[in-house]
Structures are given as structure tokens and as C-alpha cells.
Amino acid sequence: MNETTSATAAPLARLIDEFHKLPGIGPKSAQRLAYYLLRMPPAEAQALAASILEVKERVTLCSICQNVTEVDPCRVCTDDRRERSIICVVEEPLDILALERSQSYRGLYHVLHGAISPMDGIGPEDLKVSELLQRLRSDEVTEIILATNPNLEGEATAMYLTRLLKPLGVKVTRLARGLPVGGDLEYADDVTLARAMEGRQEMSG
């Protein structure tokens, strides 16, 4: 960012530096965003600044499911119409949005905030695993659905959680893995095909 700081007004340079800290934002993108903000009407820029502050001040983690929320406990955890005996474990809050969009699940959630990635030094202690175990102390929960991503880290997390949860006598299930809707069989990899074959189902009349 030094090339920018020498020829740019100090507040603008600071803004570029701040954008550069964001994930996926390189030096050029940071400059573009900063100059876009500079040309923005003041009211819009203030609304953006206020939203950032509001998010930091008002959004917190639900003390039960660890999802991001404005009220604690969150609306899902306090919804009486939801099935309270099933917990769906996901990696990130955005995964909940995807599952809710599908309208196929009416139980509770638990957000781990990541997945076990030994090569990156991310272990179970870095995730919300102890909070999940805490929730199982009540007899209410009978099933845990492991909905971690079907990649190496997600599978490692699912296998690790299964080891922890099975001895507690709770039913542990994993989201089915197989061919995606809209995919082509000829391009499927061996692991996906093998799991799709294992999980085949009888066609109803």
C-alpha cells in the first residue's frame, strides 16, 4: 500500500488500508472501493458506516446455538413450533440460511464456526464443540444431524464429532452425499459415485 499512501490523501489511504484487510480484497480492489466511497453521496456513506457500527454493537452469538443473532437466545432457539429433539450441526451461519431456504428442516441448529483442519492448525478446541456437548446434557435431544461440508475438513469434523457423540447415546446422522441436482454422471468423481450408489433409494410407484 506504500505506493498509495505517498500520493494519496491520508484519510483515503487509511480507508484503502482498512479495505485491504478484508478477505478476498487485494490492493487494487481496495483502491477501487475506497474511491467509489469517495464519490458516494454522504447519506449513503453514513448509512454504510452506521450499518458497520450497528453490526458490531448489536449482533452477537446466540448462547445456545452459537448462530449470529440480535437477540439472545435467537429466534430459532426460542421458536416453540420447532422440533426440539433434533440438532443440525453446521460449519458456518450461512449454512443455516441455505438449509432454511430449502424448507425441509424444522429442528434446531448448532454452528461450529469452522471445521477441523489439522494442516492449518485448527482443532476441535477452536470450534464450538464444547458448547454442543453442553446442549446434550438435557435429555431432550435425541438426534444430531451432521451437516458439515462434504469435503476433507467437513468429513474429518463429522468423524470426530461422531466419536464424541456416539458414546453419549444420541443418534448421530450425516447428510446424504451423492450426485447434485443438475450434475452430469459422467463428470462425477469416484467417491461421489460410490456414495451415491450406497445411498440409492427404491423408486416409489
Add this chain to the structure above:
Amino acid sequence: MPSNRLYKTEAIVLHQRRFADADRFLTIYSPTYGKLDVKARGVRRTTSRMSGHLQPLTRCMLQLAQGHSADVIAGCETMESFPRLREDLDRLSRAMYAAELIDRFIPERVPGYVTYRLLLDTLRRLEESDQTDMVLRCMEMRLLDQSGFRPQIDLCVGCAAALPPEQNFFAPQSGGVICRACTTGVAGPRVLSLNALKVLRLLQRGSYNDVARLKVGDELAIEIERHLRSYIVCVLERDVNAAGFIERLRREGSRRPIEV
């Protein structure tokens, strides 16, 4: 690097990290081009035709297009997916360790068929063998050898005399084993039992089949692991992350395959 814009190579995917909305950066290890960071576009989408072929610990045939900052994967096909590694957390954690070890030891863009073959053999052995820890020890010793850090375990690194058949000391910072008389003034010598020395020598000189036939007790296996790990940490000047996870699994549970 080839002169064509497009080139093909076999590779093992070592590591992946998220990039932009739906892309990933992959660290791959190719026998022809060495270790490369390449870009895989759109592979985080469920409809991606490539994502399943590009999971870490997959051996695949890749078609790559030369890019400005990083080459981009244009096509791929699985050659070996090592399914047993993915169904057993103990095997998986050790395979991750093997991949991380290669990632840490091998500099970028240095072709090396021998080391590639070592990784491939290790992944195959981790699938088949029940002595997964000894498979890793075998790999560690060969990798140290191939990368020019072969530890001296025949002679004392202090006085260059033959090591007496008794308890000696392993001194990672000195590059190998030292006899009791030479320990004075040496940084961090660790007690090395005679049996551990014998196994280390077998690991260094013997074939994998010789090592596989050996029955090593838990205590001795842990002693050998600690010595080799201390040496690797000394060479790399950092720890191998996956080693901590393996230790945690060992502490927490037994070695049974887990079905999910």
C-alpha cells in the same frame, strides 16, 4: 514450465484454501513440475464438475492453463481417491500429516519424482496398513534423506566414534545421535534407548517391508516418534500442525474405524 499455454500433469492435491466467492487455491505436488499453487475456479459450487476430483489427498490428472499470478485448472480427472483414508479418522489424520510434511519440506517448483513416489506410496500404505504410525516414521526418515537432512545415527556426531551398544542421546540441533561422553555443552540432548536406535537404523537403511514386519511396542513407537519429530521441528524451524491433532486423537480414543 512448458511453452504451450495449456499443459497436463499428474499430481496429488496437498492442501486447499478458499478464495473469492466460489474458487479455491490448491497446493498440488506434481512429479514433473514440483509443488505448485494453482487456482480452481467455481469448485465450491455443488454443481462444479471438478470439485470432487480436486479434494486434498486425491491423485489426479490435471490440465492446467498458465495464468498471470497462478496457473488455473482447466480440467481434471481422479486417478486414485484413497477411499479408506476418508472413512477412518485415524488414517485420515496421518495422511494429512504426510501431505503437510511434503508441503513444508518441498520448495515450490522443484520437480522430484522420487519424493512424489514417496508420498504416493505413503498414502497407499496408510490405506492398507494397520501400523499407520510406522508408515509415517518410514516416510519421515526417507524424506529427511531425500531433502538432504539425513540424521547421523551410525556414529556419534560429537567424537565420530562408533556408538556404544547402550543408552545414547539424540541431539536434533547437532544432527543426530551423540554418546554420553559428548553430551557436555550440547543443546537439548534427549535420552535414546538402544532399541529406539536399532529401529531408527532399520528405518534409515531397511526397506518398507523390513519395517512393516517389525512389531514395535507402544512405548518404543512413541519414543521413536518424539525423536524424529524433534529433529523435523529443528530442520523446519516450526512444528507440523497435523501432529498435534494426531496426538489429540491418540489421547482421546481408541483406533477403531468410525462409521458416519
